[in-house]
Amino acid sequence: MATIRDVAKLARVSPATVSRVLSGKGAVSEATRRRVLDAMAALNYEPNALGRNLRKQETKTVIVLIPDIKNPFFSEIIRGIEDVAIREGYTILLGNTDNDVKREAEYLRILNAKRADGLILTTARVEKDHILALARQKPVVLACEYLLDADVPSVSIDNVSSARKATAHLLSLGHTRIAHLTGPLHVIISRDRLQGYQQALHQHGLSVDPALVQEGDWTLDSGYLLMRKLLALAHPPTAVFAANDEMAIGAIRAVRERGLRVPDDIAIVGFDDIAYAAYVDPPLTTVAQPCYEIGRTAMEMVLHLIRGEPIPQPQRVLEDRLVIRRSCGTPRRRNDKGSGARMPVEGPIHQSKGRGKA
Amino acid sequence: MATIRDVAKLARVSPATVSRVLSGKGAVSEATRRRVLDAMAALNYEPNALGRNLRKQETKTVIVLIPDIKNPFFSEIIRGIEDVAIREGYTILLGNTDNDVKREAEYLRILNAKRADGLILTTARVEKDHILALARQKPVVLACEYLLDADVPSVSIDNVSSARKATAHLLSLGHTRIAHLTGPLHVIISRDRLQGYQQALHQHGLSVDPALVQEGDWTLDSGYLLMRKLLALAHPPTAVFAANDEMAIGAIRAVRERGLRVPDDIAIVGFDDIAYAAYVDPPLTTVAQPCYEIGRTAMEMVLHLIRGEPIPQPQRVLEDRLVIRRSCGTPRRRNDKGSGARMPVEGPIHQSKGRGKA
DNA sequence: TCGGGGATTGAAATCGATTTCAATCTCGAC
DNA sequence: GTCGAGATTGAAATCGATTTCAATCCCCGA
Known part of the structure; x- marks a missing residue:
């Protein structure tokens, strides 16, 4: 592979001049410029990123840590991140931590070893203090998550109010025994969603039955298993609010296996609106x-940090939206007014996010 | 951040000695060794990967290109790749190409710029010659795919025979009008699956009705839309073999929206066995x-190439397995012998691949 | 006591780019 | 014709590690 020195020699200039042509900065006469470009073309020259990285102390790489690559929710975030990254000439180093603290720490070490310029954390497992310490030295952004009482930039939705809204929807349909499948409770967004669920019940003058709150781990399997547990109760719930779609889909399977129907016997609400939700x-x-959008914003924030620019809105809260499809059915009992429109509004089938796909 | 020079100064040795302690190679007296380790600890020293990379001309990074990160099939491959990578001290640079040739080429450029030591391609869009040229210079491995008449190492299943098996299953249940939803036909595995489908029909003395073969793009949406097309035919099929599970799931939705049932009216077979398939x-x-396994093997192959070791089996074909669940139902018409066991064998619900998860 | 060989150690080169600083060149103004 | 400002260019330092090569040290046998 040709180096900058080879190009310089062939063009009869110094490496410095080649570098100037390369970067476009610094004055170079048109004649030399041409000679250098020709030499680069002739040698099929590609600047070695290692040398450049070392000298410039930057890698044009951002680490993105996600707890579970299989969760489609994260795939969409990554797309947002990657689109911005590509546009700005950055690459992303994806770290799938599998919810393993050790693996997460390993990736943070890579950041420290200067192999990346910044970091986007989705749901972090390492201690808050560790993240805080890191964020003081390096560009770190939280996506989907945030730290209480800390000014680490973050972008997410308001999980409390979203969960309240989802639960309120079930309440408005006449349900009073509503279960909640939570995410892992050491994760703040799981606790937020739980809180929103509790708030909605309280606002309706209902108390929270601890037996109806089950902690899952976001997976299809955990939704399935927890739902079986709920169905085995003496007084099973008539509705379930799952903290993500995968658990909701797992729950649907458990309901069906029990010979019951969704939404007639059990109404179910999910969270995230992954592609499968419509299917x-x-x-x-x-x-x-x-x-x-979350991914896009997170990447933009991290770029601001890397470039030392101020972030317009360091704590960004984006809008969510309750998508009503059929898994909750129509109002139960007296609440059913029997008006003409019995069919609930249908959510869209296609969820393209402006990336145009057949 | 402390450099090797700082550590050397504090330990009153030369940088060379610190480097020797770092790598464990070269003789260092126990006393100096201790002094150096103490100095490293005192300064919280982390070797700068950039400097090391430049000198050693390696990055301990492997690029993995996938066409669509949202497809759960690829997520599982990535897990296999990553597990081996972590174990061997490598990181993976994930490139989501979104089936975009330009984006793919961009990542290949990164490989050339020495920012990665090797490359794993899942379904490639760039020209065969380009890949071949690349593979002659750098470690390249194909996962899920292969090149005809080329000795680029690859690992995959035998797509032709798998597709034949899947189609034969439908034939054995008495179906004769079997449709096939293909993947993008510029991809070799799509063509292989199509070929397997055709072979199965021919072996049963049936001819292929071109109207029953529809080209999709692996997505839920395309499966849905193509199935609607098929249902609109004068003689719709009684069974469908989809080239992946997502299209199969899309197809199921189309069937149901039409007021028909799976498998009673239309039997459906998918491909891949993603987690959702059971749900x-x-x-x-x-x-x-x-x-x-495919991911694991691909990563191991690329490591062999990087280390200049021979690859035991450069063209690896792994075993697949037909998982029979309920979407095909029991034999139709005369073929239905009415024996005691009407229920087909159930495939497993949980698909953990030995990674133990609740 | 001296010499030899292995164990330790350090100086300096190196990887491939960027960047600083100074040198040279050009050209117009006086 | 001379001076000076600005344009152009190159030599050399630099980023942070590794590695080569040579120097020194130490210990043991002759």
Whole structure:
């Protein structure tokens, strides 16, 4: 592979001049410029990123840590991140931590070893203090998550109010025994969603039955298993608010296996609006997060930090949207007014986020 | 951040000695060793990867290109790749190409700029010659795919025979009008699956009705839309073999929206056995690919190439498995012998690949 | 006591770019 | 014809590690 020295020699100039042509900065006469470009073309020269990185002390790389690459919710965030990254000449180093603190720490070490310029954390497992310490030295942005009493830039939705809204929807349909499948409770957004659920019940003058709150781990399997537990109760719930769509889909399966129907016997609400939500039977009512937007914003924030620019809105809260499909059905009992329109509004099938796809 | 020079100064040795302690190679007296380690600890020293990379001309990074990060099939492959990578001290630079040739080429440029030591391609869009040229200079491995008449190392299943098996399953249930939803036909595995489908029909003395073969793009949406097309035919099929699970799930939705039932009116077989396959209604009969294994093997191959070791089996073909769930139902018409066991064998719900998860 | 060989150690080159600083060149104004 | 400002260019330092090569040290046998 040709180096800058080879190019310089062939063009009969110094490496410094080649570098100037390369970067476009610094004055170079048109004649030399041409000679250098010709030499680069002739040698099929590609600047070695290692040398450049070392000298410039930057890598044009951002680490993105996600807890579970299989969760489609994260895939969409990554797309948002990557689109901005590509546009700005950055690459992303994806770290799938599998919810493993050790693996997460390993990636943070890479950041410290200067192999990346910045970091985007989705749901972090390492201690708050560790993140805080890191954020003081390096560009760090939280996506989907945030730290209480800390000014680490973050972008997310208001999980409390979204969860309240989702639960209120079930309440408005006449349900009073509403269960909640939570995410792992060490994660703040799980606690926020739980809180929103509790708030909604309290606002309706209902108390929270601890037996109806079950902690899951976001997976299809955990939704399935927890729902079986709930169905085995003496007084099973008539509705379930799952903290993400995958658990909701797992729950639907458990309900069906029990010979019951969704939404007639059990109404279900999910969270995230992943692509599958519209495709399961019945299509899932869920809270749509602007995943792509979250990713995009997080990457933009991290770029601001890297460039030392101020971030316009360091704590960004984006809008979510309750997408009503069929998994909750129509009002129960007296609440059913029997008006003409019995069919609930249908959410859209296609969820393209402006990336145009057949 | 402390450099090797700082550590050397504090330990009253030369940088060379610090480097020797760091690598464990070269003789260092126990006393100096201790002094150096103490100095490193005192300064909280972390070797700068940039300097090391430049000198050693390696990055301990492998690029993994996937066409669509949202497809759960790829997520599982990535897990396999990443597990091996972590174990061997490598990081992966994930490139989501969104089926965009330009984006793919951009990542290949990164490889050339020495920012990665090797490359794993899942389904490539760039020209065969380009890949071949690259593979002659750098470590390149194909996962899920292969090149005809070329010795680029690859790992995949035998897509032709798998597709034949899946189609034969439908034939054995008495179906004769079987449609096929293909993947993008510029991709070799799509063509292989199509070929397997055709072979199965021919072996049963049936001819291929071109109207029943529809080209999709792997997505839920395309499966949905193509199935609607098929249902609009004068003689719609009684069974569908989809080239992946997502299209199969999309197809199920189209069937149901038409007021028809799966498998009673239309039987459906998928491909890949993604996690959702067991969770849709009805659970999907599908061909299980050993995704995790494919990823693992691909990464091991690329490591062999990087280290200049020979690859034991450069063209690796792994075993697939037809997982029979309920989306195909029982034999139709005369073929239905009415024996005691009407229920088909159930595939497993949980698909953990030995990674143990609740 | 001296010499030799292995163990330790350090000086300096190196990887491939960027950047600083100074030298040279050009050209117009006086 | 001379001077000076601005344009152009190159030599050399630099980023932070690794590695080569040579120097020194130490210990043991002759």
